[in-house]
Structure formats: structure tokens, C-alpha cells
Amino acid sequence: MHDLNPMYGLGLEQGVNRLVEYNSSWPLAFAEEAARIKAALGDRALAIEHYGSTAVPGLRAKPIIDLQIGVADIRDGMSFIEPMAGLGYDYAGDQGIPEHHIFGRGRARTHLAHVVVYGGEQWRRSLRFRDRLRSEPDVRAAYEALKLKLAASTVTRSDYTAGKTAFVQRMSATG
Numbered sequence: 001m002h003d004l005n006p007m008y009g010l011g012l013e014q015g016v017n018r019l020v021e022y023n024s025s026w027p028l029a030f031a032e033e034a035a036r037i038k039a040a041l042g043d044r045a046l047a048i049e050h051y052g053s054t055a056v057p058g059l060r061a062k063p064i065i066d067l068q069i070g071v072a073d074i075r076d077g078m079s080f081i082e083p084m085a086g087l088g089y090d091y092a093g094d095q096g097i098p099e100h101h102i103f104g105r106g107r108a109r110t111h112l113a114h115v116v117v118y119g120g121e122q123w124r125r126s127l128r129f130r131d132r133l134r135s136e137p138d139v140r141a142a143y144e145a146l147k148l149k150l151a152a153s154t155v156t157r158s159d160y161t162a163g164k165t166a167f168v169q170r171m172s173a174t175g
Contacts, residue, residue: 010063011108017151017160019060026054030065033111037069040083046070046118051126053147056133060144065111068126070118077101077115089113097122129172139171 008029012018030050038045052066053059071077080101081091089103089111099122101115116122133140143164150163 008065008110010065010110011106012062012064013108015156017154017157018062019147019151020063021060022054022056022058023063024057026050026061026065030055030067033065034067036087037067037084037113040087041069041080044071044076044079046072049127049130051130052112053133055130056140059133059140060147064109067111067113068123069113069115070123071115072118074099074101074115074117080115084113125172129168132171143167143171 008025009020009023010026010029027050034048034050037048047070049068049070050065051068052064053061054063054065069077069080078101080103084091084103087105089105092102092104094100095102097114099116099120103113103115105111105113114122114126116126133143146164146167147160150160154160154163
């Protein structure tokens, strides 16, 4: 299993909330990992997108690359358990997020892969939010301020994530 990846500044230990400055090598880290995943999953992975804070230039982030893998049917995600394990990922179930299969790489997480229905609501919302953060500096600044406050005041990653939910939902809703 891979742990901390110093080349890309990736890796977050279990139970730690830590934000780091944006690293301009994260898009390359995503591209390399997406190619590995695509090679292992083949055509069952309809598309792979970089999303989450590491996909937004200039935004502080937990040093974990978030990948979104699109599938035709959410049940296809179950067939990814073995090939993803071969790449160093463990299957984490849906973590309470309906219509997701989540895979994590490394004890100190370097990558999280979310399998969702390609073109479905989860797919569209995630990319809409990422694109707003990329294109709207005021939204990016407000989100970063919220993340910094939560990272300093929450004990668990689940509390940190829960604290961002209303903002993310509001900013990823359609016009």
C-alpha cells in the first residue's frame, strides 16, 4: 500500500484534518492515477474526472486526490472491488452517500475514488460545484474560508465534511 506521496505532496493520515496549499502537480497526479484506473477497469469506466478541492487551482485542500468514475449502472461499482484492490485501493462501501461506491488508496489516504452513474445527478452536481469553484473567485474564497474554519474547529473528518454540506449543495444546485 502506498502511504504519503512526497512527489505530489499527497497523503492524509486517518483521523487528521489538515489543509495544505494548492500544489500545481496535482493535475498530473490525477492524470497518472486516472490512466492506471482506466487500464484496470477498461470500458466499464465510462469517464474519470478530477473533482474536489485538489481540482481547483489556488484552493487549499486536504492532500487527497478525488476521482469520480462514471459507470452506466451503479451496480457496476461492485465489479471494481478486485481490480481496484490490485491498484492498492480498499473498498469503503457508500459511506452513507446513496448511489456511490467509494474506494480509498493508502493507509494515509492519497486518493479517493467515487464511483457514480455517469451523467446522473451525483455526477453533474460534483462537476458543477468544481466548475463554479474554478470560475468564480468569490465562491472559491467563501468555500476556502469555511474549510479553514471547519478544519480548525472539527475533530473528525466526518464532522468536517458534514459542515461543508449545505454550502456545497447550495453552490452545486442548478440555477
